[in-house]
Amino acid sequence: MGRPVRARLSTAAIADAAVELIDSGQPFGLNAVARRLGVKPPSLYNHVDGVDEIIELVRGRLAAQYLAEAGTDAEWGEVLESMIRAERRMYTEHPHVVPLIATSTVRDEGVIRSYDLKATHLVRAGFPESEVLVLVQLLDAFALGSGLDYAAPDAVWEPSGPTKTLGRLLGAGPPGRVRNEQAFEVGLGILMDGLRERLARHVADA
Amino acid sequence: MGRPVRARLSTAAIADAAVELIDSGQPFGLNAVARRLGVKPPSLYNHVDGVDEIIELVRGRLAAQYLAEAGTDAEWGEVLESMIRAERRMYTEHPHVVPLIATSTVRDEGVIRSYDLKATHLVRAGFPESEVLVLVQLLDAFALGSGLDYAAPDAVWEPSGPTKTLGRLLGAGPPGRVRNEQAFEVGLGILMDGLRERLARHVADA
DNA sequence: CTCCATAGCTAATGGCATTAGTTTTTAAGA
DNA sequence: TCTTAAAAACTAATGCCATTAGCTATGGAG
Numbered sequence: 001m002g003r004p005v006r007a008r009l010s011t012a013a014i015a016d017a018a019v020e021l022i023d024s025g026q027p028f029g030l031n032a033v034a035r036r037l038g039v040k041p042p043s044l045y046n047h048v049d050g051v052d053e054i055i056e057l058v059r060g061r062l063a064a065q066y067l068a069e070a071g072t073d074a075e076w077g078e079v080l081e082s083m084i085r086a087e088r089r090m091y092t093e094h095p096h097v098v099p100l101i102a103t104s105t106v107r108d109e110g111v112i113r114s115y116d117l118k119a120t121h122l123v124r125a126g127f128p129e130s131e132v133l134v135l136v137q138l139l140d141a142f143a144l145g146s147g148l149d150y151a152a153p154d155a156v157w158e159p160s161g162p163t164k165t166l167g168r169l170l171g172a173g174p175p176g177r178v179r180n181e182q183a184f185e186v187g188l189g190i191l192m193d194g195l196r197e198r199l200a201r202h203v204a205d206a
Numbered sequence: 207m208g209r210p211v212r213a214r215l216s217t218a219a220i221a222d223a224a225v226e227l228i229d230s231g232q233p234f235g236l237n238a239v240a241r242r243l244g245v246k247p248p249s250l251y252n253h254v255d256g257v258d259e260i261i262e263l264v265r266g267r268l269a270a271q272y273l274a275e276a277g278t279d280a281e282w283g284e285v286l287e288s289m290i291r292a293e294r295r296m297y298t299e300h301p302h303v304v305p306l307i308a309t310s311t312v313r314d315e316g317v318i319r320s321y322d323l324k325a326t327h328l329v330r331a332g333f334p335e336s337e338v339l340v341l342v343q344l345l346d347a348f349a350l351g352s353g354l355d356y357a358a359p360d361a362v363w364e365p366s367g368p369t370k371t372l373g374r375l376l377g378a379g380p381p382g383r384v385r386n387e388q389a390f391e392v393g394l395g396i397l398m399d400g401l402r403e404r405l406a407r408h409v410a411d412a
Numbered sequence: 413c414t415c416c417a418t419a420g421c422t423a424a425t426g427g428c429a430t431t432a433g434t435t436t437t438t439a440a441g442a
Numbered sequence: 443t444c445t446t447a448a449a450a451a452c453t454a455a456t457g458c459c460a461t462t463a464g465c466t467a468t469g470g471a472g
Binding site: 099102103105106107109112113115116117119120123129130131132133134135137138140141142143144145146148149151152157158159160161163164165166169170172173179180182183184186187189190191193194195198 | 305308309311312313315318319321322323325326329335336337338339340341343344346347348349350351352354355357358363364365366367369370371372375376378379385386388389390392393395396397399400401404
C-alpha cells in the first residue's frame with residue numbers, strides 16, 4: 001500500500017479517536033483506537049510511542065478543553081474552587097477516562113500549568129510555602145477520588161447479606177451518581193471552608 | 207499428571223500469592239500469580255472464576271487484616287477517624303493494590319460491613335439519614351484518592367518547562383510521599399472538623 | 413468396589429502491544 | 443530535473459495474556 005497521498009493520522013486525530021472510544025465505554029486499547037481510525041495498529045507507531053503516550057494525549061486533549069486558564073484576578077478561594085469544578089466537570093463528562101489517567105505520571109504541559117496556577121494563587125493568598133504543594137495535592141486527591149467513585153458502576157456497594165444500616169439507606173436514597181454529586185459538593189464546601197480558616201490562623205500567627 | 211495427592215491451591219493461597227506479587231511491584235496478572243504458586247495458569251480456574259475474582263480475593267484478604275471491626279463504643283468521630291486511618295494504612299502498606307481495587311465493584315462482605323459500621327455510627331451520631339451515605343462516600347473518595355496519589359510514582363508532576371511557582375516548591379520541599387502523608391493528615395483534619403460542625407448545625411436546626 | 417467430583421495438567425484460541433521490514437509517496441537538495 | 447531520504451501506511455511475526463476444552467489420576471461417597 002505504501003505511504004498515502006494525504007496522511008490519515010495525526011496525534012490530534014488519535015487523541016480524538018481515543019477519547020471517543022473511551023467515552024463509548026468499550027474497552028480501551030491501541031488496537032481499538034486503530035480500528036476506530038480505520039487503520040492497522042502498527043500505523044499508530046508512526047505518530048505515537050505506544051499506548052501510554054495515547055493516554056497522555058487524552059489527558060492533554062481534555063486538559064486543553066477543561067483546564068485552560070481560568071480568570072486569574074478573582075479571590076484565591078474562588079479561583080481554586082472554579083478550577084476544581086472544571087476538573088470535576090472533566091471527570092463527570094468523561095468518566096471512563098478517570099481510571100486510565102489516575103495512575104500515570106503527568107507530563108502534559110497544560111496540566112502542569114494548572115497545578116502551577118493553583119500553587120501560585122495559594123502562595124499569593126499567604127499560605128506558608130512549605131504547605132502549598134500539600135494543599136494542591138490534597139485538593140487533587142479529593143477531586144480524583146471523587147471522580148473515580150463517579151466512574152465506578154452505579155452499585156458501588158452490593159451487600160449480599162443483611163446489614164444494620166447500609167441496606168436500608170441504599171434503598172431509600174438516590175442512585176450512586178446523585179449521591180456522588182452531593183458528596184462532591186459537601187466535600188468541596190468543607191475543604192474550602194477549612195482552607196480559609198487555616199489561612200486565617202496562619203495570618204494570625206504571623 | 208492427574209489430581210495431586212494433596213491440593214496445592216486454595217483461595218487463601220491464591221490471595222496470599224497475589225498480594226505478594228502486587229507488593230513486589232511486578233505487573234499483576236493471573237499467569238504471574240500461577241507462576242508464583244509453581245502452578246500452570248489454568249489450574250487457578252479450579253478455585254477462581256478469573257482474574258477479577260482474584261482481585262476481589264485480594265480486597266477481602268486485606269480488608270480482613272485491616273478493616274476488622276474497630277472499637278464500637280467510642281465517640282462517632284473517633285471511630286470514623288480510626289476506621290479511615292486503618293484504610294489509609296492498608297493503602298500505604300500495599301500501594302500497588304490501590305489502582306487494582308479502585309475501579310471494581312465491592313462484593314467482599316468485610317468491606318461492606320465496614321461501610322455499614324460507618325453508616326451506623328453516623329446515623330447514631332445524629333446526621334440526617336439522607337446524608338449519611340453521602341458522607342461515607344465522601345470520606346471513602348478522599349481516602350481512595352489519597353491512596354492513589356500515594357501509589358503514583360514519586361514525581362507525580364514532572365514539569366519540563368519553566369513554572370511560576372511549582373518548580374521552586376518541588377525543589378524545596380520533601381518528596382512526594384511525605385507530602386502525601388501531610389496532605390492526608392491535613393485533609394482528614396479538615397474533613398472531620400467540618401463534619402462535627404455540620405452535625406452541630408443539624409442539631410441546632412432541629 | 414464402583415463411580416464421580418476434584419484438581420492438577422496439556423493444548424488450543426483469540427486478543428493484545430510491539431517490532432521488523434516492505435512499499436509508496438512526498439519533499440528537499442544537488 | 444534527478445536523486446535521495448524521510449514519512450506513513452502496510453504485512454508478517456513475536457511473545458505476552460486470559461480463558462476454554464478436554465485429559466488423567468486421585469480420593470471419598472455410596
